[in-house]
Amino acid sequence: MTGLSVVIAAHDEERVLGRCLDALLPQGEPEVVVVANGCADRTAEVARERGVKVIELPAPGKVAALRAGDAACAAFPRLYLDADVVLAPGSVAAMLACLAGTGLSACAPEPELDLAGVSRVAAGFHRAHERLMAGRRGLAGTGAYLLTEAGHARVWPMPDVLSDDGWAHRSFAPAERATAGRSLVRPARTVAAVVRRRARVRQGNRQLDRLGRAETRLGGADLVTLVRRREVAVCDAACFVAVLVAERLAGPRAGGGWASDRSSRE
Template identity: 60%
Template sequence: MTPVAAVVIPAHNEEAVLGRTLDRLLAGAAPGEFDVVVVANACADGTAEVARRAGARVVETAVPGKAHALRLGDAECRAFPRVYLDADVELSAASVRSLAAALAGPGMMAAAPAPDWELAGAGPVARRVHRVHDRLIGPRRALAGVGAYALNERGHARVFPMPDVVADDELVHRNFAPAERAVVTEARSLVRPARTVRAHLRRRVRVRQGNRQLTELGFAAPDGRLGLGALAALVRRRSVSPLDAACYLAVLLADKALARRGTRVSWATDASSR
């Protein structure tokens, strides 16, 4: 059958988690319904073997870097729309179909699922930080930070070939006006965020670096910022507790201190969420 969508999964040393990602994706799919391409980039483990056993097509490269892997996988795809999925994020076949249906709507070019956060194993402070963060950004959910996004053919032409950027999902978000992109609530991604404060801060440093890079490349940041007023409103509505808010503020201050110091991190798998 002709695939109804393609799925590109860049994977760097993801042997431990890739199997469950592919199992979830393919469990409810008809044979040949999705064209799944896994790009094993600079792997020193059995990532490629796991992908082949699951029935995915595999591209191997010794060159590290997510954007490079996305370009390689994209070049192998046989269908539109195309879903770009992180190797440690689970997305069901039904969710891929929902993204494809949304991208068939008038004017739509980009879409993303809504996230479900798996906090099992996270420390108490990390749990509180993630809880507050989710409540803060929920009403203004973007295409970034949920582990997956999808492009139809017109949207793809705007993004690819993807430049060498750190924040590929934020690049996609910034490329489209609100009327051209959608968060599809019927589609759900299962995301395992950082389990420790240290790992969360490393991710935040990476996010800041990625956003700064995009701004320097001429991709304007979205309008509007979340301030203390939004956090105070959550506490007043009892959406989060005062202790939740205090933990969030403490970690936010540490995040800003690292940003002022210009701390840099290299690209790597976050083992805390595996």
């Protein structure tokens, strides 16, 4: 596969990066740059073992890592892929075909949640949340997003944001982006981890709002509507509400940075 660059920002991802690359590399011959940032494990070695380009940065920071990887790439379109996400076979080709000659600027896969090992309440929350996000997710929360050269010019230079995919998502109108292929995403496994993750997401959304990229929020009425339509099970809705209560009780203590965001998926 020619004409495709892939940037992967990886912070202490030795346990999952191999799986990510092993799923990606057979899908053609992309130019892959892994940026190991602030790693204390074998992340860089895992990437080198698979023959991809590796950049090592001393401090953790996802946007800084994405910038370094982006600067080292030569080709377009350009795919930004999370190190713990697995792209299903054929997904890269599907995303490329989605953008080819269509006038679209960005594409992301449809996320499929890996709920193995996830607690019952956390799993219920995730199922309800996915239904709430159906048709609204766009480029955010999929673990990957693909930009054309024109789309890249809209997103970059990327500012110091907490949510790179949120920034990319809000850079395009719905008619300018599309969904193709599938990604296997590992969500937070415990209620405590979900709360930490959501605190970071809320913080990132507020930051994007301040930067002039506001977006309409979902409300409780949306969940009630889905339950009435039987699109969300009552037990899953109860799990969703339980997590919201846990968030309220946790308050500002639930915050976290790049490193804790990684561990929140365990």
